[in-house]
Amino acid sequence: MVQLYVVRHGETETNHQGRINGFSTDLSLNDAGKKEVTFLANNMDINEFDEVYTSPLKRAKETAEILNNGVHEIKEDNRLQEINYGIWDGQPSAEIRDKYPDAFDENLFTLPNYIKYAKDGESFAHVYKRVNDFIKEMATKGDKKILIVCHGFISRAFYKNMTHVPDISSIIQPDNAGVAKYRINNGIPYVVYYNRVRDLDYTAMGAPIHG
Template identity: 25%
Template sequence: MPTVLLIRHGRTTANTSGVLAGWSEGVGLDDTGQQQVEGVAQRLHDLPLVRLVSSPLQRCRETASALVSGRELEVVTEDGLGECRYGAWTGHSIKDLAQEPLWKIVQQQPSAVTFPPSPDFENESMAQMQARAVAAVRRIDAQVEAEHGARAVWAAISHGDIIKAVLADALGTHLDLFQRITVNPASVSAVRYTESRPFVVRTNDNGASIEDLRPPTEEQARASDATPGGETGAAD
């Protein structure tokens, strides 16, 4: 039973500007995001990773580049780990999307959500998103075990909603409850798949940082909605 590290990309310009990036091109890490992923790379430096698989999107490839530095590995991209295909929501501000009727369904019953079509971006349902992400992780995990044995460790670099969906599946939690899971930028979660069940070893680990444990601001304390695409992380 290999261990898969589910690593979210570092903070991006879209995160800080409150835009749902989706599959938009040209969305890279900001300065804080670069520092975050370099910190993750340092933390994982002595961990013998046998494979690094990344979403094809720029922010994940930049994160993977930091993690692969100093290792005799190549980064492999996998569409199944790519961001949710938000269709017509892509590129819009979170503030504006929160006024859409679909927003409440995203929060309360994501298994019933199909994002609206767009001429520029593909769309999919959140159930389809979860199915293809879980299938990709399980398929690669089986390949890793066949090639490197049950004690191997590998990393999947992906996005907030994708990692939340994979964790929900591993926890045996219905997709309608996956918004209860938090996955911050540059966080590390870990799952081991066995013949009997998956084991969730770690979730949303940001290392030595205690920022997420600090009392929330009044605005954060009042907020109850989850952000499509994933949270932006603690403020600077």
């Protein structure tokens, strides 16, 4: 049985300022983000993990380094990098929503049609595929506990691929330094928890997801 712990990076200034935080906004953590991740690190035992993977973006790598504390080799994987919002990256979210209201859902998340307006934006379908490819690879690892550091949209894509929820708009974005835990047992995915913000060792049993 493979256990996957998917962590969203800590806060950056673009998060704090309410800007669109995609692939091109490659910033380090701010002070609040470092505190969030350090708090998480103090509530986990990195020695219990077998492998650590991270998005290559600075905010994810820095989060992984704090959590890892020099114990494991940190493996960068481009499939974990945040969605590329094209020319929308780094722009104030409120201004973009006011200009293109039909590209956002009721929770103020982008809809798949956003690429009509955001030049060079990455499609949702492309993100789902690369995340699913990563999940399939992890499912072959055997009995391992794996820490994965990524981003908000990527965390939602993990949940969508694991549960086969048809509409990603029904999935909230995890908080900065929020954690999701999944199990894959004989090819069947289980969601143990989603968007926990403290203890990676929480052991409540998850429900199997079929379909």
